[in-house]
Amino acid sequence: MTDILNVLASVLGILALIVYGPVAAIVVVIGAVSSQILVYRTRENVRENAKLRSRIASLEESLALSNLTFGAMVIEDLGRQDGYTHLHAAATAVYAADIAGELDLKPADVAKLRMAGLLHNIGMFGLPNELLRTSGNLNSIAKARIYEHPELGEKALASVPEFSEMSKWVRWHHERPDGRGYPDRLRAAWIPLEARILAVAQAYAAMVLDQPRRPGLDPPSAREEMNRGAGKQFDEVVVRAFLRILDTEAEGYRAADDHRFSFDILGAPPKSPPDKASDPDAAGNA
Template sequence: MESTKAKETVLVVDDEPIVRRLLHQKLAIEGYACLEAGSADEALDVLKRNADIALIVSDMKMPGRTGMELLGDVKNLYPDTAMIIATAVTETATAIECMKQGAYDYLTKPFKLDEVLFSIWRALDKRRLQLENREYRHDLETKVEYQAQKIRSSFFNAITSLAYALDAKDGYTAGHSERVSEIAVGIGIELELPQAEMERLRLAGKVHDIGKIGIDSTILHKPGALDPEERAEMERHPAVGERILQPVVEDEAVLAMVRNHHERWDGQGYPDRLVGEGIPLGARILALADTFDAMTSARPYRTAMTVDFATCEIERCAGSQFDPAVVNAFKKARQVITEAVKLTE
C-alpha cells in the first residue's frame, strides 16, 4: 500500500467543508497529497490546474451539478483519473449506474475513514496496473512496428538489389533503374516537390521495372519489334511490379508510381489507360525519366540517341505522351540531370 499512495494526488469534492477537512487530514497522515473542491465546477477548475490528480473522491449530491455529472466530465476529459462516488443515500440503482459510468467504487455516508482509505488504495492500485499494462502494450507495439519496419526495409533492399541485377543481366540496360531515379529526382527538384515526395520518387525509380522479373526473358531481350502477343505480355510488367512490392511497401503513392509509369497524358498508356492529371504526378515524372533514359541508351537494334535529339522528341510528345508541365521542368533541369546521370554510370 505504501509504494502506491506515496506517489498519488487525491482530490476530495464535497460541499461540506468538515467532510473535506476530515478526509484531507486522514489522507495527509497516510502520505497522500490532497486537494479540495466544494463543487463539481470547482473540481474541474482544480483538474485544469493539476494534471497529476490520480483519484477523485466526490459526493453525489451537491449544489449545482451532481457527482454523477462530474463523473461523466472526468471520464471524457481525464480518462486516466480514477473516481469514487460517496453519498448519504443508499440506492442500489444509483450505485449500479455509477459503476456503469466508470466509477471505481460507491461509498455510503457516514463512512468509516479506514474503509475509505482501503477503497482509495484499491482504486489507485487498479489505475496503476491499467497504466502499466497500457504502457507495456504501447512499448510492445512500438517494438513490433520497429521490427516490421526493419523486415520491410530488408526486403525492399533485396528487391532493389534484384532490380539492379535485372538491369545488369542485359548490358544495354545496366544502370537503367538508378539513372531513372536520378532523372526523376532532378525533375522533382525543378517542380519544387516536398522532400517526402522526392523520397518516394527516388524509391519508385529504383524499382519501377521490378515487374520485368515476371516477363519471359526472350521477350525482354528480343532485338527487334515485339508482335502483338509479346507486346501484351510486356505491358503486364507495371502491374506485376506493384504486386511484387505490395507486401513490403506500405506507401500507396510509391506503388501507384510503379503501376502507372507507362500511362500516357492522352490516355493511350497502360495498364489502366489513365488520362492527364488522373495519372499520379510521380508516375508522370517516371514516365518521362524512363523514356529519356531508354532513348539515350544503346539497344541491340539501334544506337543511343543524343541528349539533344531525345529532348526534342520529348518536347514533341508534350501533351500527348507526357505532361507538358513535367516536360517544361525537365527542359529547365536538363543540364543538371544529365550531369548527375553521368555520375551514376
C-alpha cells in the first residue's frame, strides 16, 4: 500500500510540474508526504491502542480471577464452619453451568453462571458466627437474618465491577415464579433467566446433599420435589432443562458426589468440623 502511495505521489508531482509549474509540484509532493506521515502515525496509534486494549483485558481478567479466588476463600471458610456450604457452592456451580449450556446460553454467560453458583451464598459471610453454627431450629429473628443473605451477597459482589451483573442474579436466587420468594417477591418474567437457573441449581443441590440438620434426599425423591415445584417455586422451562440433563447423567452426578463436585478451585476441600450449622437453602425454601 505504501509503494502504491509513493508511485501515486510521484505521478501527481510530475503532472503538477508539467501543468502548473514547480510551485504546484512542491505543494503536491509536500501534501503526499504529509499524508503518508499521517497514515503511518495512524497505524502506530492503532497498534498502540490494540496493545493497550489487550493489556487492559489482561489486567481485568487477572483482577476478576483475583476477586473470584478471594470469594472462593470466603466460601471455603464458611465450609470450615458448617462442613456444608462449600459443597453446596460447588454443586450449585456445576448444575447452574450445565443448565445454562442446555438452554444454549453463550459460553461467556455459562462461565458467569458457574461463578455465580460458586459465590451465590457469599452473603452468609456477613452473618454472626453463632447464627451460622447453631444446630437447633431457628426462631423468627434468626430466620429473618438468614433471609438477608441474598441482599448481603449482592452488596459484596456489586462492589466488584466485573461482578456487577452477577450480583443481581445472586440477589434474586430465592425468588419464585409465584411471587412468594424473597427478598423482592418478583414474579415469573421479572426474574432474570440467570437467577431462575441459580434457583433450580441451588435448590436441587440442597436437596441431595447431606445438611447439618437432615440427610440428603435420594435423587428420585429430589426429582419429584423439582417436578412439584415447577411453575410455582421454580421456573418450569429451567426445571425441564435440568431434568433432561439428569436423564443423561450417572448416579454420581444426580447425587452431587462424583469428582466434578469437589471444591477444588483453591485445592482440597476444607475438612468438616464436629459442629454443624443450619442451611438457608434447604429444599430451596429458606
